[in-house]
Amino acid sequence: MILYRKSIERLREWKNSTNRKPLIIRGARQVGKTTLVREFAKEFDDFIELNLEKERDRDLFKIDDINKILNAAYLLKGQKTSGGKTLLFIDEIQESPKAIQNLRYFYEERPDIYLLAAGSLLEFALQKVPNFPVGRVSYLYLHPLSFEEYLYSLGNIPAVEALNTVPLPSYAHSSLLNLFHDYTVIGGMPEIVAQYITTKNISNLSTIYNSLWQSFRDDAEKYSSNDTERRIIRHVLETAPFETDRIKFEGFGKSNYRSREVGEVMRALDLAGIVRLIYPSTSLEPPIVSDLRKRPRLQFLDTGLLNNSILVQGDLLNVEDLNAFHRGKIAQQIVTQELITTNYDNRYEPHFWVREEKDSTAEVDLLYQYGKYVIPIEVKSGKQGRLRSLHQFVDRANHPFALRLYAGEFRVEKAKTPSGTPYILANIPYFLSSKIPQYIEFLLNTHNAL
Numbered sequence: 001m002i003l004y005r006k007s008i009e010r011l012r013e014w015k016n017s018t019n020r021k022p023l024i025i026r027g028a029r030q031v032g033k034t035t036l037v038r039e040f041a042k043e044f045d046d047f048i049e050l051n052l053e054k055e056r057d058r059d060l061f062k063i064d065d066i067n068k069i070l071n072a073a074y075l076l077k078g079q080k081t082s083g084g085k086t087l088l089f090i091d092e093i094q095e096s097p098k099a100i101q102n103l104r105y106f107y108e109e110r111p112d113i114y115l116l117a118a119g120s121l122l123e124f125a126l127q128k129v130p131n132f133p134v135g136r137v138s139y140l141y142l143h144p145l146s147f148e149e150y151l152y153s154l155g156n157i158p159a160v161e162a163l164n165t166v167p168l169p170s171y172a173h174s175s176l177l178n179l180f181h182d183y184t185v186i187g188g189m190p191e192i193v194a195q196y197i198t199t200k201n202i203s204n205l206s207t208i209y210n211s212l213w214q215s216f217r218d219d220a221e222k223y224s225s226n227d228t229e230r231r232i233i234r235h236v237l238e239t240a241p242f243e244t245d246r247i248k249f250e251g252f253g254k255s256n257y258r259s260r261e262v263g264e265v266m267r268a269l270d271l272a273g274i275v276r277l278i279y280p281s282t283s284l285e286p287p288i289v290s291d292l293r294k295r296p297r298l299q300f301l302d303t304g305l306l307n308n309s310i311l312v313q314g315d316l317l318n319v320e321d322l323n324a325f326h327r328g329k330i331a332q333q334i335v336t337q338e339l340i341t342t343n344y345d346n347r348y349e350p351h352f353w354v355r356e357e358k359d360s361t362a363e364v365d366l367l368y369q370y371g372k373y374v375i376p377i378e379v380k381s382g383k384q385g386r387l388r389s390l391h392q393f394v395d396r397a398n399h400p401f402a403l404r405l406y407a408g409e410f411r412v413e414k415a416k417t418p419s420g421t422p423y424i425l426a427n428i429p430y431f432l433s434s435k436i437p438q439y440i441e442f443l444l445n446t447h448n449a450l
Helices: 007-015 033-043 055-062 066-076 095-108 122-128 145-154 155-165 170-186 190-199 202-220 228-243 259-270 304-308 326-341 387-395 431-444
Strands: 023-026 046-051 086-091 115-116 138-141 275-281 296-299 351-357 359-370 373-377 403-406 412-414 423-429
Touching: 007 033, 007 138, 033 403, 046 055, 046 066, 055 095, 066 095, 086 095, 095 115, 095 122, 122 259, 145 155, 145 170, 145 190, 145 259, 155 170, 155 423, 155 431, 170 190, 170 202, 170 228, 170 304, 170 423, 170 431, 190 202, 202 228, 202 275, 202 304, 228 259, 228 275, 228 296, 228 359, 228 373, 259 275, 259 373, 275 423, 296 304, 296 326, 296 431, 304 326, 326 359, 326 431, 351 387, 359 387, 359 431, 387 403, 423 431
Parallel strands: 023 115, 023 138, 046 086, 086 115, 275 351, 373 403, 403 423
Antiparallel strands: 275 296, 351 359, 359 373, 412 423
């Protein structure tokens, strides 16, 4: 089945751009890069797809002339040009550094060709390519399906319309909360979503989850340069789902591995998009600066994969408030995942806020930069009096705005910190996580603070 991806609108913008460059689609494996391009290709007169894992396709780039490469590609694929718009898709481009280098010549010599490229280990290849065509390519980042894409794929257009109405109509809260709960349980991996929509049976998904996770493990050899590194990668992938708090590299997962060894592996997995390292910041105003000396926490590519790995999907089905489950870590994961999916043009780096002093520590779940403000976000149930860390941030910030993500209905309240600092707290349902920028704008406009 065809799943709806908002990224196709970005591809159409790229297609219609007057300054179009070859576009590299980046993202973790199995998030739907190839499927997205094939669907987009229906809007062109001619489509040539090359997979550089195939030797015959890869050998084309031993040719030095761009026009000859194109002619050879048409011949290899048994196609004739119609004289209309041609989309050339180079998949698994990481297998040929020469192909990556040639992107600049497509831009300079054949701007009439619409060129897309993708690859499952592209992040590693781009670092190693000599003479990379900086400034002659553009990027699009693809993620697992967002909640909005999930709703579109379900065909639930009224839910999508309610999700995009600011502020949310109160009548839509209960339905969207239930739908978001299902989405949180299964996650947004395209193969999983397609199977769930077809069968509506979560128990049938386990085999696909295990296959996806195994494919990430199998890639370990491609990320690593020696046997020790391979063993550490496998250990990290096996134990990381159970590390729900801020981590230490030294002895990670009750191992004897050293900090440097684990750190190198974690950074490789972060680059591959499987596990993200979310670093703290002490910033109260832009720019948000990562404090790499402090312990990070882990963010997984997809909550469905995480839930399946730690065997909680069955239990999660019966939970009414996500924050009441697994010490709120699943709620924190899905909110962060939704924020990441809102960014297509760059690799979004989430942060959380810390204040670590001798007699006082504080930790706010997320920070979001909006214009001149850094907005604190807590993923938490209960009354605002429990927001101790948030209050410490508000007491020191240059603005009075804060967000809480929870299971309840949208509402804005005027509050005070225990020290007497007045602030505006927007209480936002979890399922609006991807709409945080719109709700911040609404909050600022409503309170005349722009």
